[in-house]
Amino acid sequence: MGFDLIVTNGIIVTASEVLSPGIEIGIKNCKISCVGLFLPRTENTQIIDARGGYITPGGVDSHVHFAQDNCPTGDDFTTGSRSAIAGGTTTVIAFASQEKTETTVLPCVEKYHTRAKDQSYCDYGFHLILTNPTPKIMATEMLLMIEQGITSVKLYMTYEPMKLGDAQVLDVLMAARTLGFTTMVHAENSDMISLITDRLESAGHTAPYFHAISRPQIAENEATYRIISLAELTDVPILIVHMSSETAMKHVRKAQTRMLPIHAETCPQYLFLLSERLKGTHEDAFEGAKCVCSPPLRHDPKDLEAMWQGIANGTFTVFSSDHAPSNYHSSGGKKLGLKGDVMSYRDIPNGVPGVETRLPLLFSYAGREKDSRLSLQRFVQLTSSDPAKMYGLEGVKGNIAVGYDADIVIWYNEKDLEEGVTIQQSELHHGVDYTPFEGMKVKNWPRLTFLRGKKVWDRDNGGVVGDVLDGKFLRRGKGKIVVGRTGGEVNGMLPGERDFWC
Numbered sequence: 001m002g003f004d005l006i007v008t009n010g011i012i013v014t015a016s017e018v019l020s021p022g023i024e025i026g027i028k029n030c031k032i033s034c035v036g037l038f039l040p041r042t043e044n045t046q047i048i049d050a051r052g053g054y055i056t057p058g059g060v061d062s063h064v065h066f067a068q069d070n071c072p073t074g075d076d077f078t079t080g081s082r083s084a085i086a087g088g089t090t091t092v093i094a095f096a097s098q099e100k101t102e103t104t105v106l107p108c109v110e111k112y113h114t115r116a117k118d119q120s121y122c123d124y125g126f127h128l129i130l131t132n133p134t135p136k137i138m139a140t141e142m143l144l145m146i147e148q149g150i151t152s153v154k155l156y157m158t159y160e161p162m163k164l165g166d167a168q169v170l171d172v173l174m175a176a177r178t179l180g181f182t183t184m185v186h187a188e189n190s191d192m193i194s195l196i197t198d199r200l201e202s203a204g205h206t207a208p209y210f211h212a213i214s215r216p217q218i219a220e221n222e223a224t225y226r227i228i229s230l231a232e233l234t235d236v237p238i239l240i241v242h243m244s245s246e247t248a249m250k251h252v253r254k255a256q257t258r259m260l261p262i263h264a265e266t267c268p269q270y271l272f273l274l275s276e277r278l279k280g281t282h283e284d285a286f287e288g289a290k291c292v293c294s295p296p297l298r299h300d301p302k303d304l305e306a307m308w309q310g311i312a313n314g315t316f317t318v319f320s321s322d323h324a325p326s327n328y329h330s331s332g333g334k335k336l337g338l339k340g341d342v343m344s345y346r347d348i349p350n351g352v353p354g355v356e357t358r359l360p361l362l363f364s365y366a367g368r369e370k371d372s373r374l375s376l377q378r379f380v381q382l383t384s385s386d387p388a389k390m391y392g393l394e395g396v397k398g399n400i401a402v403g404y405d406a407d408i409v410i411w412y413n414e415k416d417l418e419e420g421v422t423i424q425q426s427e428l429h430h431g432v433d434y435t436p437f438e439g440m441k442v443k444n445w446p447r448l449t450f451l452r453g454k455k456v457w458d459r460d461n462g463g464v465v466g467d468v469l470d471g472k473f474l475r476r477g478k479g480k481i482v483v484g485r486t487g488g489e490v491n492g493m494l495p496g497e498r499d500f501w502c
């Protein structure tokens with residue numbers, strides 16, 4: 001017997017507790033095998049001194065885009081996962097994206113497996129982006145997907161090459177009801193956005209800032225209410241991804257108050273950045289392109305504040321990065337979105353980088369100081385334990401408890417990092433050439449990251465010390481619902497009315 005590794009002298013934080021200093025973590029065969037006081041040492045036990053810092057479960061980032069065809073200059077699995085571990089994230093869930101012309105999803109899933117296998121520093125899973133949910137896929141291939149551990153799908157209500165109409169969304173929701181996969185939805189009204197985009201373009205308004213004008217809050221608001229209604233009708237849990245605005249979030253809150261199983265996600269960009277960032281600088285009028293993402297950055301600090309409230313009060317189940325960057329300076333020397341001499345925001349690939357900065361940004365506001373916005377436990381829920389539960393990794397990821405994978409982040413004792421850390425592109429590990437959080441100060445940073453008991457990040461001694469062979473594909477189980485109940489009555493329907501058809 002004896003432990004391979006003991007982590008000592010830190011303060012362990014889980015989704016429910018902040019444990020007393022002195023409690024140690026014993027690791028054996030890549031798993032946490034004991035959490036307690038005075039764990040026995042043998043001559044083969046390696047001791048890791050947390051130096052009085054906080055210890056949290058490895059981050060679970062359940063929304064990253066790696067190696068996708070529509071981000072040709074973005075991160076692949078190697079650069080994206082390297083960036084993940086350097087920021088304390090040990091599990092990512094990326095996407096395998098079906099093309100609209102494909103009537104089967106099997107080759108596309110194989111393609112993404114090939115892109116990830118032996119190329120990831122952290123553990124990974126896939127959600128399936130469904131752009132053409134044929135009856136055959138929904139009836140037979142989704143069963144196979146679930147058996148293979150791909151237990152969630154993402155649907156788009158916008159973007160011409162990806163969007164589904166309501167009838168298709170309902171087909172997927174009915175299949176989810178039968179098969180038990182989790183449905184994520186990108187909720188923005190596509191036709192509203194197209195109308196505004198065409199009219200802006202005719203008037204010559206094509207600078208990056210007009211991206212924000214073309215996707216007003218009402219587009220997110222309407223689609224959010226619509227998808228909640230479709231989920232209520234069919235009695236299926238959903239998760240609305242990357243929410244950005246107060247009005248839309250209120251629909252989620254209201255649905256949750258009625259005990260509907262409606263989940264939501266927000267991301268760092270919607271807590272910290274405003275649409276003014278889409279305006280170029282004096283030196284570079286096009287620089288706003290760096291901050292083009294959808295939904296767009298909002299105009300009003302009140303929206304940032306509303307997202308913070310949703311973080312604190314439980315409206316959001318998941319805080320993910322939506323890491324979906326493209327290089328600002330592409331290889332031909334042309335800037336992203338610049339076609340010839342004409343620039344139009346329409347051609348700027350959507351998405352910002354953030355897999356590495358996600359945990360440090362939120363951790364800076366977690367705790368009991370007067371400027372804190374959430375508890376340490378809530379930080380762990382949002383960044384690790386609830387995404388793990390939501391996407392079928394409960395019992396494996398997202399907790400510091402016996403039987404879980406030994407995925408552990410050790411933060412600095414703040415006495416050892418009095419100045420905090422200033423976020424700088426030159427210090428980050430992704431493959432793209434900018435961060436939208438440049439110059440922002442965070443209070444702390446992961447000093448050490450362990451993946452299944454192996455040290456993969458040591459900020460003071462070598463940085464990335466893991467290997468691309470370390471990350472394993474995660475065959476996920478079905479997600480556990482973390483809010484709401486199913487089987488409730490529908491607003492305005494007679495009790496039991498749905499039983500006639502559902």
Ligand code: URP
Pocket residue numbers: 065186242292293294295322324350351352
């Ligand atoms: O702007 C974004 N969010 N791009 C990534 C793709 C998506 O919609 O998640």
Ligand code: ZN
Pocket residue numbers: 186241242294
């Ligand atoms: Zn999306």
Ligand code: ZN
Pocket residue numbers: 063065322323324
């Ligand atoms: Zn995304």
Ligand code: ZN
Pocket residue numbers: 427429463464
């Ligand atoms: Zn480095």
